[in-house]
Amino acid sequence: MKPTTKPIISGIKEVGVPAERIIRIGDNKGAPYASDNFWAMGDTGPCGPCTEIFYDHGDHIWGGPPGSPEEDGDRYIEIWNVVFMQFNRLADGTMEKLPRPSVDTGMGLERISAVLQHVNSNYEIDIFKTLIAKTAEIVGATDLSNKSLRVIADHIRSCAYLIADGVIPSNEGRGYVLRRIIRRAVRHGHLLGAKESFFYKLVPTLIEVMAEAGKDVKAKQTNVEKLLRLEEEQFARTLERGLSLLDEALAQVKDDVLSGEVAFKLYDTYGFPLDLTADVCRERNITIDEQAFDREMEAQRTRAQAASQFGVDYNSVIRVDGETKFEGYTEVESQAKITALFYDGKSVESIEAGQSAVVILENTPFYAESGGQIGDSGYLSAQGVTFNVKDTQKYGQVFGHIGELTQGSLKVGQSVNAIVDAKRRHNTSLNHSATHLLHAALRQILGLHVVQKGSLVSDKALRFDFAQPEAITKEQLSEIETLVNQKIRANFPVQTDIMDIDSAKAKGAMALFGEKYGDKVRVLTMGDFSIELCGGIHAKRTGDIGLFKIITENAVAAGIRRIEAVTGQNAIDWLHNQQRILTQSADLLKSDVNTLVEKSNNFKTKRRKWKKNYKV
Known part of the structure; x- marks a missing residue:
């Protein structure tokens, strides 16, 4: 506390707290507002002094009060924190007083539970005690104080x-956080001697001990268990080999530092998150050269970027004030002014014929890639000028028109006619509407656990990734395709409404987990069958899609499957091609299409007998 908080100390005394139970910390780090008891969100932003409330578990447990040499003991445990939010720290370190100071307070629920249940550790409270006992039973452990049991109980x-x-285990974002937690738990099960998948078996016990708070998990119990089992089985295939490699490397470590190159190989080849490798190293008092690990990671990103379509990463280059006004929901052609040009990774004032560049416009009918829908193509034109737009991407709040100037020159401030490839846009919009129908059909036939995990919508086809822990049968796939085509024939109007996010959710609109939405959202409705939040371009009616045909279905990761499909004329062309292949196959076997399967089976039987008789 700072000297100005003396009135607070007096107030604490007035409610009966003895003076010896109040510990003043102050600016204990050698500078104003530099204290163990000064809380901040980061280097900048709201901050203020804080006070912490500790519970004394008694002198039978080793440890001293905060600020004493024995403060790391377990006798005194912080159960509550109160922040007096009164300053805003600027980038130069200046502290501004907040116009409306507040008190930000929070307590540790599990620590309060430990106090109320008269135990000395969070892991001894009823929830964790039951989970630890069940984990020990499953893996055959006898020492209930083993740290690995606590890790697993917490992580499940x-x-x-x-x-x-x-959330689905993956290699990016929150999915990677989940994958890291699962793999850490699996590794601790390995330490306990687990010989087979065990982690998913804890889900029923978790639901039981969480009671009313476990109803969300119980509603999706089957899916939760399947995803945990799949992830554990997938990691088990590389865990042994990875640990063997790590043991070999640790045996050769010098100066107690594991090379970043080895840590990166474990990450890249065997799926070992860095923190899992760090756990193993920590147990042997070894650190990791994380700078070398970061260099390896950056080198991999550089290689990936060099192999991409565009050598320059304009995401880190384009910084333009203002925003591009999007007019593409109603227009495919607009007059627009150039606000910026980028060539060869740099901002320039003009470009000449033959140069590939990114053109930023004040307003545009071009849709920038987002929500899985590809960016529009087309061209920008003026007197004696043609710029072929091959793709459109969003950089912050501005739209970048990526392409090549084939005629004339362009300069910042110049007006151009922006013209979208209308046919490509139309075909893309049909495929985008089809993904919404597909999503709704998947949820109706497979279950409400199905949620979108990625998509790619182009003018040629659509690709849809979704959460599904097990393979889809041919019968289910046929049902899905039939249902989508039924809704196409129903010719529902595709209705768009703008509303606030809470109203959209109340209406039943599906929001993608993890997506950021503004105060107002765009809600897309197709009859009574599909309602989702979406900012993409769509058909006017479902009947415009014409025909929907699934061409492939397969797994792309643990718990994630992918459907690829075509619509409209592309679907008709695909079916014609399949018919042509069938007809040619029938001709080869001197059959017709209707008896082709029977003829093929007869041919296989004869060939098998021939191979047996002649021992080929």
Whole structure:
């Protein structure tokens, strides 16, 4: 506390707290507002002094009060924190007083539970005690104080609730956080001697001990268990080999530092998150050269970027004030002014014929890639000028028209006619509407656990990734395709409404987990069958889609499957091609299409007998 908080100390005394139970910390780090008891969100932003409330578990436990040499003991445990939010720290370190100061307070629920249940550790409270006992039973452990049991009990709760909320193990974002937690738990099970998948078996016990708070997990129990089992089985295939490699490397470590190159190989080849490798190293008092690891990671990103379509990463280059006004919901052609030009990774004032560049416009009918829908193509024109737009991307709040100037020159401030390839846009819009129908059909036939995990919508086809823990049968796939085509023939109007996010959710609109939405959202409705939040371009009616045909279905990751499909004329062309292949196959076997399967089976039987008789 700072000297100005003396009145607070007096107030604490007035409610009966003895003076010896009040510990003043002050600016204990050698500078104003530099204290163990000064809380900040980061280097900048709201901040203020804080006070912490500790519970004394008694002198039978080793440890001293905060600020004493024994403060790391377990006798005194912080159960509550109160921040007096009164300053805003600027980038130069200046502290501004907030116009409306506040008190930000929070307590540790599990620590309060430990106090109320008269135990000395969070892991001894009823929830964790039951989970620890069940884990020990499953893996055959006898020492209930083993740290690995505590790690697993803690992690099963985190993982189950993340999956119930729609997170799927993956290699990026929140999906990678989940994968890291699961793999850390699996590794601790390995330490305990687990010989087979065990983690998913804790879900029923978790639901039981969480009672009313476990109803969300219970509603999706089957999916939670399947995803945990799949992820554990997938990691088990590389865990042994990875640990063997790590043991070999640790045996050769010098100066107690594991090379970043080895840590990166474990990450890249064997799926070992860095923090899992760090756990193993920490147990042997070894650190990791994280700078070398970061260099390896950056080198991999550079290689990936060099192999991409565009050598320059304009995401880190384009910085333009203002925003591009999008007019593409109603227009495919607009007059627009150039606000910026980028060539060869740099901002320029003009470009000449033959140069590839990114053109930023004040307003545009071009849709920038987002929500899985590809960016528009087309061209920009003026007197004696043609710029072929091959793609459109969004950089912050501005739209970048990526392409090549084939005629004339362009300069900042110049007006151009922006013209979208209308046919390509139309075909793309049909495929985008089809993905919404597909999503709704998947949820109706496979279950409400199905949520979108990615998509790619182009003018040629659509690709849809979704959460589904097990393979889809041919019968289910046929049902899905039939249902989508039924809704196409129903010719529902595709209705768009703008409303606030809460109203949209109340209406039943599906929001993608993790997506950021503004105060107002765009809600797309297709009859009584599909309602989703979406900012993309769509058909006017479902009947415009014409025909929907699934061409492939397969797994792309643990718990994630992918459907690729075509619509409209592309679907008709695909069916014609399949018919042509069938006809040619029938001709080869001197059959007709209707008896082709029978003829093929007869041919296989004869060939098998021939190979047997002649021992080929």
